[in-house]
Amino acid sequence: MKRALTIAMLVLLAMPLLYAMSQLPPHGSATSPAYTHISPRYLERGPEEAGAENVVTDVILNYRGFDTNGEVTVIFTSLAAVLAVLLAGRKGDERPVREPAAEPSPPSVVVRFVVRLLGPFVTMFAVYVIINGHVSPGGGFQGGTVFGALVILITVVLGRSVAEKLQPLGVRRILQAAAPLTFVAVGVLGLALFGDYLAFPRDEALAWVRTSWLMVIEIGIGVGGAAIISAIFWQMGGDR
Amino acid sequence: MSAFEALTNALAAVLCVVGAFFFFVGTVGILRLPDFYSRTHAATKCDTVGAGSVLLGLAVLEGFTPAALKLIALAALVLVSSPTAGHALARAVYRGGMAPWTRPGHRSGGEPK
Numbered sequence: 001m002k003r004a005l006t007i008a009m010l011v012l013l014a015m016p017l018l019y020a021m022s023q024l025p026p027h028g029s030a031t032s033p034a035y036t037h038i039s040p041r042y043l044e045r046g047p048e049e050a051g052a053e054n055v056v057t058d059v060i061l062n063y064r065g066f067d068t069n070g071e072v073t074v075i076f077t078s079l080a081a082v083l084a085v086l087l088a089g090r091k092g093d094e095r096p097v098r099e100p101a102a103e104p105s106p107p108s109v110v111v112r113f114v115v116r117l118l119g120p121f122v123t124m125f126a127v128y129v130i131i132n133g134h135v136s137p138g139g140g141f142q143g144g145t146v147f148g149a150l151v152i153l154i155t156v157v158l159g160r161s162v163a164e165k166l167q168p169l170g171v172r173r174i175l176q177a178a179a180p181l182t183f184v185a186v187g188v189l190g191l192a193l194f195g196d197y198l199a200f201p202r203d204e205a206l207a208w209v210r211t212s213w214l215m216v217i218e219i220g221i222g223v224g225g226a227a228i229i230s231a232i233f234w235q236m237g238g239d240r
Numbered sequence: 241m242s243a244f245e246a247l248t249n250a251l252a253a254v255l256c257v258v259g260a261f262f263f264f265v266g267t268v269g270i271l272r273l274p275d276f277y278s279r280t281h282a283a284t285k286c287d288t289v290g291a292g293s294v295l296l297g298l299a300v301l302e303g304f305t306p307a308a309l310k311l312i313a314l315a316a317l318v319l320v321s322s323p324t325a326g327h328a329l330a331r332a333v334y335r336g337g338m339a340p341w342t343r344p345g346h347r348s349g350g351e352p353k
Contacts, residue, residue: 108331114324118317 051200051210052134060139061214065198069187072179072221079176079228086235107157115157122150130222134211140179140218144225151230160234167227175227182220186213248300255297262290275341276333280326287322291315 025032042059050058060068126147133139155163167175174181190199190213200210241249262285269282295315302308334340
């Protein structure tokens with residue numbers, strides 16, 4: 001019954017998608033809108049119109065913000081799915097912190113020192129990539145990944161209890177949902193002030209609003225991405 | 241081209257060639273050396289001396305610019321991180337109980353553990 005329902009839902013979902021696909025211009029067609037006027041418009045007007053010097057950021061966060069909003073929700077859903085699978089049949093919220101009782105091999109002094117030494121620089125680079133994403137290649141996804149990698153490194157070398165201090169238990173769920181939450185917050189702000197979900201101000205005088213909203217979304221994506229990467233790593237028992 | 245420019249260009253070229261040489265030696269080492277420890281040793285040469293020299297050479301070529309500073313920061317990063325990675329690898333394998341290779345019939349040095 002459950003399976004039949006699943007199949008029915010998938011078929012129902014597939015039909016409109018397949019119909020929409022059949023209406024797309026043929027692949028590689030020179031008359032497809034992407035080649036005739038959309039890409040040139042992005043390249044020519046992007047920086048002044050959408051709020052970021054980097055056209056890629058303009059496209060993913062402003063022109064196609066709705067799509068990216070769905071994307072960050074998918075990333076958050078993937079964490080929920082990992083937790084659902086790994087916690088199935090287990091009691092409690094998440095696995096408790098377990099420091100190995102007998103160290104099979106004490107952590108190397110050299111590695112510990114180097115991780116402590118490089119940690120602040122890695123953090124600075126992650127913040128730079130997030131903040132600078134509106135001028136140069138980078139942004140929330142990339143910077144968040146850099147910081148998530150640092151959390152994994154700290155977990156492996158200095159132990160999970162040290163790494164977990166970066167994400168206090170009380171706010172961890174909120175940090176993990178930071179990307180969709182900030183996206184929705186900015187979207188609703190646009191709805192309230194300018195009448196459309198994810199609407200950015202068009203006025204020339206309000207360019208700083210566009211840029212700062214993009215920045216807020218970038219930071220949200222970065223924080224959420226880092227929290228999700230480390231949560232999945234911890235949940236898979238990466239600390240052992 | 242001024243004399244200073246010629247000098248820095250020559251220095252940059254020498255550094256880059258030295259770097260390429262160490263990359264070559266490291267690659268040969270990874271392919272030819274007999275066991276894990278000596279191959280790890282060869283591999284870290286690529287990053288430290290090889291990439292270090294090439295990056296320094298590029299920084300010399302760049303002159304006194306922010307880009308040169310970034311290149312030097314990169315060189316410092318590989319100089320710190322690559323030996324650490326090599327150390328961690330070799331240490332983990334040694335503690336795992338793998339005996340280093342010795343020449344057949346030339347038993348010297350202690351067995352691990």
